[in-house]
Amino acid sequence: MKNILQRLIQAFGPSGREEEIRSVLREELAGSGLELKTDVLGNLIATKAGRGGRLMIAAHMDEIGLLVTHIDDKGFLRFTPIGGQDPKNLLGSRVIFANGIMGTIGGEKIKDAKEFKLEKLYIDIGATAAAEAKELVAIGSMAVFVPHFTCQGNRIIGKSLDNRAGCALLLAVIRDLPPVDYQIDFVFSVQEEVGLRGARTAAYHLEPHLALAVDVTRTGDTPESGPMAVELGGGPAIKVKDTSLISHPRVRGLLEKAAKERDIPFQLEVLLRGGTDAGSIHLSRAGVPSGVISIPTRYVHSPAEMIDYRDLTRAATLLSAFMQQDQLFMAP
Amino acid sequence: MLLERLSTAFGPPGQEDEVREILRQEITPHVDKIWTDALGNLLAEKRGSVQGAPRVLLAAHMDEVALMVTHIDKNGYLRFRTMGGIDQRVLVSKLVLVGPQKVPGVIGSKAIHLLTPEEREKAFHLRDLYIDIGAGTREEAEALVSIGDGVVFNSSFCHLGDGRVRGKALDDRVGCSALVEILQRRYPVTLVAAFTVQEEVGLRGGRVVAFGEEIDLALVLEATTAFDVPDSKPHETVTCLGQGPALTIMDSTLIADPNLLTILRETALEQGIPYQLRRTGGGGTDGGAIHLTEGGVPTAVLAVPCRYLHSPASVIELNDYRHLVDLTDAFLAKFMERRTKLG
Amino acid sequence: MVDLDLLRRLSEGAGVSGSEGEVAKLLVEVLRPYADSVDRDRLGNVIAFKEGEGPTPRPRVLLSAHMDEIGLLVTGWEDGGFLRFSTVGGVDIRTLLGQEVIVHGTRILPGVIGAKPPHLQSPAERKEAIDGEKMYIDTGLKARDELERLVPIGSVVTIARKLQVLAQGRVAGKALDNRAGVMVLVGCLKELMAVKHKADVYAVATVQEEVGIRGAITSSHGINPDLGIAIDVCHGDMLGMAEDEGYPLDKGPAIGFGPHVHHQLYRALRDSAERVGITYQVEPSPTPAGTDAWGIQIARRGIPTALISIPLRYMHTSVETLSMRDVAETIRLLLAFIQGLESAFVEGLSCY
Secondary structure (H helix, E strand, O other): OHHHHHHHHHOOOEOOOOHHHHHHHHHHHHHHOOEEEEOOOOOEEEEEOOOOOEEEEEEEOOEOEEEEEEEOOOOEEEEEEEOOOOHHHHOOOEEEEOOOOEEEEEEOOOOOHHHOOHHHEEEEOOOOOHHHHHHHOOOOOEEEEOOOEEEEOOEEEEOOHHHHHHHHHHHHHHHOOOOOOOEEEEEEEOOOOOOOHHHHHHHHHHOOOEEEEEEEEOOOOOOOOOOOOOOOOOOOEEEEEOOOOEOOHHHHHHHHHHHHHOOOOOEEEEOOOOOOOHHHHOOOOOOOOEEEEEEEOEOOOOOOEEEEHHHHHHHHHHHHHHHOOOOOOOOO | OHHHHHHHOOOOOOOOHHHHHHHHHHHHHHOOEEEEOOOOOEEEEEOOOOOOOOEEEEEEEOOOOEEEEEEEOOOOOEEEEEEOOOOHHHOOOOEEEEOOOOEEEEEEOOOHHHOOHHHHHOOOOHHHOEEEOOOOOHHHHHOOOOOOOEEEEOOOOEEEOOOEEEEOOHHHHHHHHHHHHHHOOOOOOEEEEEEEOOHHHOOOOHHHHOOOOOOOEEEEEEEEEOOOOOOOOHHHOOOOOOOOOEEOOEOOOOEOOHHHHHHHHHHHHHHOOOOEEOOOOOOOOHHHHHOOOOOOOOEEEEEEEEEOOOOOOEEEEHHHHHHHHHHHHHHHHHHHHHHHHHO | OOOHHHHHHHHHOOOEOOOOHHHHHHHHHHHHHHOOEEEEOOOOOEEEEEOOOOOOOOOEEEEEEEOOEOEEEEEEEEOOOEEEEEEEOOOOHHHOOOOEEEEEOOOEEEEEEOOOOHHHOOHHHHHOOOOHHHOOEEOOOOOHHHHHHHOOOOOEEEEOOOOEEOHHHEEEEOOHHHHHHHHHHHHHHHHHOOOOOOOEEEEEEEOOOOOOOHHHHHHHHHHOOOEEEEEEEEEEOOOOOOOOOOEOOOOOOEEEEOOOOOHHHHHHHHHHHHHHOOOOEEEEOOOOOOOHHHHHHOOOOOOOEEEEEEEEEOOOOOOEEEEHHHHHHHHHHHHHHHHOOOHHHHHHHHOO
């Protein structure tokens, strides 16, 4: 899974511009035997046909980024955030555009720390004049953090582990698909970071009876961090609640049961701020019982996020075990 | 001028009747089918000249930011709250019209002579303001207005400077007016026109107009912020008057469909129609609601740059409006060929 | 008309958003004798259906009242038997100090929300409201491993509060937002047994309103009614409030008016009240996002929607106070409306 994850991380894919990551995923899925299609908003849907019910499993493929809104006389770029960007993370970060142009993020001189906002930052691509800059990037161009991937012991450091880790997990499960009768729609969704949008239309279209999202979650195991009973290396987290979703008790129960049966260590997660695709899926049509498998992740939305590789492999085992639970689609 | 009639019409969110009536009369002779839905959206269909051509939703919202009467006190003063994003500081000392009968009133506040020096430094808060319609008692007031009545600015519409106009509610009566013009022509594609309600209180009308209509793509015709004024920095302008309609790449509710954007930009270049890109990621339109309907609808937004949005007097340049109509027209005329080319 | 014992059971039952099982079970049992069918849908909404009389198509009416309540959720353990918690829905954490609570772990545990005694606080500290992160629930358990076993992360916590009857037919308790509305659903279906009505009535007790109107979004899509009426609570008048900020108790239900309310439906509700002599109030809501009406209105092609609210003091505390008479009058208003409902009225709702 590490090699695949590394490859996914290299791919460019801010919300709304997921073409490159989608084509990498398509290549990875080519030999899977699943039926592939891309829908109106750009979600990549890999379907295993079947009878007796439909399970939707979503992992978003988009990542946070920046959108250029202005190019000044000297060739500096102003930008607006795509998804949840924290100015503290941005200053001094390197970013890359779809065409490979790189930039570094600088900031205006400010007197008061309270003024330190995104509006005070700019991207410097080394251009010396507007005309030179405009040959390299245009207003409306999008950039993401420069890809990197490090594996050190059990820990992985990389950009956009949110949510390429989830995508890698789905690919791993697809590669070793358990023998089940029902239909499964694996959705690599778009535009999660700007409001859970791709999953919403995909769920409407697919009409699942049951749904899971696979995404990252925060931890409470770093110095003086906010309180949260999730740690790196403690196993996959089964979500109880976040801002977008209260997990369906039955789905959550089945996840816990699957983990216990297979002796997979797991953690229960209450995320105080944040949401996942399951937030929009569960409100589709007349409602879809939904839950989430989360990969504990430090420094979410920073240029260098960190996960524990064992959490990822165990999350894959958990997902596979969940898929093999009896009476997955029993009426509530 | 239709835009003038639309601008001065009364249309708070949920109380768009007067605007809807003007539009119904304007479009009825030009469309194949016209109807309203449960929320009060005005919809119309105009079949394309080509069998099986795509169904294109064109949307513009009828409502405007407004106030609502929430209380009438014993001395006949009206208390109110805002409907939609109004900067409370613009309210003091304005003329208003209350309710569908358009009862004139003024927004009063304590006179400056009576304020302490500290009070003078502070912005007016909603609780310090009230509407005076001249009534002396609650009963006198209740004979003229009701709790729940919408309140709009009583502003005149006028031509201003070089080819510009000033008026209230140009957001989004410019879009309504443009859509009326478009409906007078027939295109290869089928048009589904939606004049929506309640955009300003959360894209309410826009959420339901595409449902069940088998829409292939949507264009939203809007007004958007122009901040090309003294003391704004070049990167803060968002849009500038006179540079053509603004195309949205991303706002807080929508990332515009990249293929539609490409077609719009190519069409503009080919036809020599000026356009600009909207240079902010903030704000939102009915497009945010429409593109997430059912299984998703590819959506783009074209907007007339507008200064002083959501205030009693906003300003646009008529050429920008004209170019918005021209670009929409050229897009619809050539869409099927361009789509084929794009693959 | 209002069954005090049932209101007591509804108020005292646990039903924090997402964990409505206990109150839902009670409701299914209570509604069954008055309905043709009672079901729970995929998200847990309780849907009671009562068929109207006469030929189809009959008007299809949705009555929606949320059954969930705000509450607390366990987020962590501390040595000494203490639990950390976060809130579900808009809890005013200042009201939590010193409360007796019920912890719904693998079994029910009593607890108390502790507070630093005033003696140990500096004068400056006493003036500040206490931060939620500094509060904890004391379960009395001594062994941490036992605590972890009995109270998994994500267990819900409710305030231990018995319904208190006050003077003048007023009652105080927890979760009257919106068990009072649920009480109206029950009362309405019960009374409909005794009268003729053409409309098919779907009475839905929704889940997860307090965390984002979620149950109403899916139930109204599933039922797809001709019109929807949300029944909820609004702010009652109380000391220290301006006269335009709240609605007096005992002056009847407040009929909502605003962008989310269909004008003809609003008019019909007022006409119904006037026809049968019900005192009512008007509640203007310029940008109303906080009730089931918000979710119902935009289902599918759009649903004509109205809102009726019962005035309630001290909303989102554990001593919410209302008048039983207002609840009874709300039931009477809905009955009058439903009895008078004709197909022609429903068909006209899309004509503007």
